[in-house]
Amino acid sequence: MPVSSSDLATQSIKKLLIRQSVPASVGILFMTVNVLIDAIFVGRWIGSLAIAALSVVMPLTFFISSLGMAIGVGGSSVLSRALGKNQKEKAINVFAHQIMMTFGLCSFIVLLGIIFKDEILLLFGANGEIKEPAEAFYMPILLAVPFQALCMMGNNVIRAEDKSRHAMAAMIVSAVANIVFDILFIKVLGMGIFGAALATALSFFLCFVYITWFFIFRSELRPSLKHFVFRSVITKEIASLSFVTFARQGVISILAILLNHTLFSYGGEHAVTVYGIISRMLMFALFPVLGITQGFLPVAGYNYGAEKYGRVRQSVFTAITFAGGMAIAIFIIILVFAKPIVSIFTTDAAVIRDTPGALRWVFAASPIIAVQLIGAAYFQAAGKATKALMLTLSKQGFFLIPLVLILPHFFGIFGVWVAFPIADVLSTLITGIFLKKEMSKELSI
Template sequence: MQEKKDNRLGTEPLGKLMVSLALPAVAAQLINLLYNIVDRIYIGHIKGYGDVALTGVGVTFPIIMLIAAFSAFAGMGGAPLASIQLGKKDYQEAEKILGNSAGMIVFFSIVLTIGFLIFKTPVLYAFGASDATIGYAEDYITIYLFGTIFVQLALGLNTFISGQGAAKTAMLSVLIGAVINICLDPVFIFALDMGVKGAALATVISQAVSAVWVVRFLVSGKSVIRLKTSNMRLEGKIVRNIASLGISPFIMQSTESLVSITLNAGLQKYGGDLYVGTMSIMTSVMQMIVIPVQGITQGVQPIISYNYGAGNKKRVIGTFSRLIGICFGATLVLAGVAVLAPEVYASIFTSKRELVELTSQVMPVYFMGLTIFGIQSACQSTFLALGEAKVSVLIALLRKVILLIPLAILLPKWMGVMGIYRAEPIADVTSVVVTSILFIFTMKKILPKMGKSDMMEEKKN
């Protein structure tokens, strides 16, 4: 029964399989994006103080990203390993990986909730809050933190659903929460006059429902691998394996927090609240561009992992070749729209003319390098799918920690506030070039080591 459920990853025609897995994953990522985007759209249009409230909520973004980063550490670190074990038909080991990932998520949730609740005020000021925005930031993040366990379970464990090829189920787990969030937002924010507190409460309730859906599926007979409490006891070897692979997506997401801190602090210093407001909007637009691409890579990743575990070189090569072309085309189009029509995006999040005009002025500069970023996303995902932890970590560190943050600190000294916006495209282009070179050399070493099963594949087709 288990083999029937996951065997399509190794036998179904690649084009059809990639579409069937990628489309639900993209839909899930876009739906998940609505959690924060819808909140910000509603908050930005609150009469009288929407622009200030939007800036305050934007300051909480580093904390939210850090919470998501820990779920990625456990979930995205464990899911590819479980998929590789599925390719080897070792279901018991795959279930141990799932259980240990779940145990790590519970531990992280407890520590993060307590830590941020205690230190939230100084942390928010460090992240760019001002006396005018701190109240809104605290109102939002205090309620959000009480839902940390739900956020982490929903995000972290859902990767194990998509990792076994159940992309539609993974999409539904996100869709259910998003629909609830969209319905509750206007009720809590406007009808009950709760403002930013209402937006946070709607998010927590919707994530709780998603978490219940995900856990319920993974403990049921519908799942190829089952979540069992006996496997949640952490084992050193399994945790180390998850950590070695999970550190890369953790760095990618947690450094979003560090980047936000650096950019917001610099914009506050060289520009003021209005400039911090532009970053709140552009962060949301950035998500609108990057998250669909992440959906594509997340949907396709199990195909690479499964066939790598099965030793099927031909399917691995065919999958990542198509993945690179698709991701590059996606960022070229999506980021290109942001460069050519910035006012359209800016107007979605605020009705304040001054903020729309400033955002429209800086957005084309900020997003120029993102047009080719799909190449790096595809390479990064392929490295994770193959279990190449060291290269993944290097790529994750390169763009943000090694390039973007130092540039965002140094360039404003000579270029003023525009130096902060120009740091992003310089970092993007440089990291794509370096990643491409690393990808070519690394794949030349990995592929010859794989077992040869091309003849078997040809017979099947």
């Protein structure tokens, strides 16, 4: 029996969350495995310095591609509520606007990235011996970023249609292609870090091909030429919610710049390499929690649009329960197996010595992050852009960046690592307060 978006208003919340979250989690797993494999292959076949180069370039390209993610998440919140109200024409218009906004904005920023390449690399921390490999990695990745952005946008729209298996498949295509091309270009052809960049760029393109196929042959949303005309009302509605996600990703990129420069100042290339491994573990290890958050968005958004507030309330509590259990399990694994995990990335004895302790500190508050992630996602799904923006920025923007600026002056590099759990605790407390008020007022109806 074919899946319809209307199922989001009728089937059990647990079943819907599992159906949405499992493919989302698997997709995120493959996407983060993509990043991990790059780091492992680069670290073992090229050298630990190359991991530092990846740590410099990837936040920049992630910032640009996050435009697609932002427009995808923000637009899909509008789209989900439109489908919940049976406004299919509006949903198609929203999707057409998402395509135009993603392609236009990303292409413009990529052009700036080409013109100001040297200044941007220096800004993002391409210092000392890191500069040369960072330059080799930069250009192929930058040129492929619009394809990645369109994939990230399309992925969110696919989940809003309740066809999350295709969203998962798109990420699997990208991850498998990257692994195959990494082996070919780095190991077989000996192309070094340029080969790693070329492999990643081609994997983005293949993901884009799959996403395009889905929207031509499988989607409920098939815009025609008449839909590709900018309408200010739709553009503003998408932009107001997209800004929430983009602001968060922008703050993450600012944080990456700050971390790269702070770590280089206190520990040179070695400290940047240590964080290169930790940052990839942050993306990889939390994939089930992030998958549940992604699966929660269309369920909450659709039911909020349909004014089924009891189901929205139930989806919040169920998602927090599922994600919280996963986060606790992840914390235990990191606590016990930190050193073996780090050893997978490199044979550098100094990196293996220093990274496990830092990794444990960074993950120290992970058991409670489900409240912060699901809470912020609820306000975005409900279309409450201001609260969603504030809560989304709370960890990195309001707490982590100031802590990274202050604590190293007193505790050195240890101050960087301990800033992460402090920021997690503070942002979770604030989100919990806002979410409790929402539960007792609007969602009590």
